[in-house]
Amino acid sequence: xxxxxxxxxxxxxxxxxxxxxxxxxxxxxxxxxxxxxxxxxxxxxxxxxxxxxxxxxxxxxxxxxxxxxxxxxxxxxxxxxxxxxxxxxxxxxxxxxxxxxxxxxxxxx
Numbered sequence: 001x002x003x004x005x006x007x008x009x010x011x012x013x014x015x016x017x018x019x020x021x022x023x024x025x026x027x028x029x030x031x032x033x034x035x036x037x038x039x040x041x042x043x044x045x046x047x048x049x050x051x052x053x054x055x056x057x058x059x060x061x062x063x064x065x066x067x068x069x070x071x072x073x074x075x076x077x078x079x080x081x082x083x084x085x086x087x088x089x090x091x092x093x094x095x096x097x098x099x100x101x102x103x104x105x106x107x108x109x
Contacts, residue, residue, distance in 0.1 A: 014073055015096050023047070023058075024066050025104075028097055031076065031087035040067065040083045 010018070019025055026047050031038070044059035067085060071078035075093060078085040 009092055010073060010075075010090065015093060018070065018073060018075060018093065019096055019100050021066065023061060024070065025097065025100055027062065027066060027070070028075070028087075028093070029101065031085075032094055032097065034087065037084045037086045040085065043085070 019028075027043060030043060030046050040059050040062055041055070044055040044062055047062075048055035048058045063080065067076060067078045067080070070076040071085075074088060075090055076085045076087055
């Protein structure tokens with residue numbers, strides 16, 4: 001289990017690790033605005049959007065890489081056998097996610 005700060009929140013290193021991949025940032029942006037459980041397939045479709053990337057490829061990356069990492073850190077409750085997950089609210093993570101989003105939007109043009 002990764003080191004936590006004294007109060008049990010994610011450490012700065014954990015926050016940067018979780019937000020360090022664009023697929024995880026996109027997944028978190030979607031999950032923050034979602035109430036209740038979602039399926040991996042629904043999340044993958046939302047992230048793949050109308051682009052050329054297949055939602056099946058996105059779902060595979062979520063299942064095997066990103067969701068286990070988010071689950072390990074307590075950010076999502078991921079039940080791989082059921083193909084469902086639920087975001088576990090973390091205001092500090094959401095604050096850093098907003099900062100990352102603002103930075104990305106400011107550097108995209």
